[in-house]
């Protein structure tokens with residue numbers, strides 16, 4: 001099984017497309033790799049495409065939450081895109097609401113959302129959050 | 130209630146947990162579970178397999194296809210380990226309770242995602258969790 005999920009760079013954004021069965025170590029490695037890449041690339045946005053994931057359990061859900069809050073600390077916006085409806089329904093029943101995670105339907109609208117979030121940040125404004 | 134088909138898989142590594150998900154998905158598909166039903170039983174299986182691995186120190190899962198009459202079909206999964214056992218099952222079943230660094234969602238979530246849920250545990254002997262999902 002693969003031991004690493006590739007992270008692509010597009011301008012000031014990082015793009016991750018989860019392509020394989022997510023075993024736990026793979027999820028942890030992705031979380032660590034992304035932290036390093038956000039810093040190294042001075043990324044402002046992170047887009048995670050999970051459209052091929054047929055299941056998100058508490059471990060993967062927790063990883064997505066960790067990535068979102070970690071990127072916030074590093075001043076980058078994370079958007080998760082493409083969650084299948086059956087996965088979303090199951091997550092709610094599992095008891096995971098994924099608080100603090102921004103989602104979009106597909107990569108395109110996810111990129112738009114990231115752009116809005118980045119451009120919405122006024123560098124001269126007082127820090128309010 | 131006749132068992133139509135049965136199989137067992139070891140749970141000793143992350144990769145085994147993935148294999149459990151795949152096999153449960155395959156069997157649920159064979160039973161013509163809807164996509165949502167498949168996803169629910171696979172997710173419950175993933176939670177319980179991880180518990181077997183992480184808290185139980187490894188073990189195995191038994192899969193059974195059940196038929197009641199000609200119409201009602203179900204998938205039963207039994208996760209077994211010879212780990213430390215659970216001293217207080219009621220507390221372990223409480224949403225948010227964890228002795229590790231998880232979210233404490235696995236057991237309560239797996240129960241909600243299943244039609245039937247059964248847990249037996251003895252300290253120093255091990256734990257067995259059985260879930261059934263009826264179509």
Ligand SMILES: Nc1ncnc2c1ncn2[C@@H]1O[C@H](COP(=O)(O)OP(=O)(O)OP(=O)(O)O)[C@@H](O)[C@H]1O
Nearest residue numbers: 180184185221227228229231232233234235236256
């Ligand atoms: N097979 C097992 N053997 C021993 N203890 C177990 C077993 N399964 C669960 N437990 C105990 O029950 C607690 C709750 O389990 P549950 O799956 O709900 O949450 P978790 O595994 O701690 O976190 P999460 O599943 O959200 O990642 C565990 O922290 C552990 O103490």
Ligand SMILES: [Mg+2]
Nearest residue numbers: 180231235236
């Ligand atoms: Mg668990």
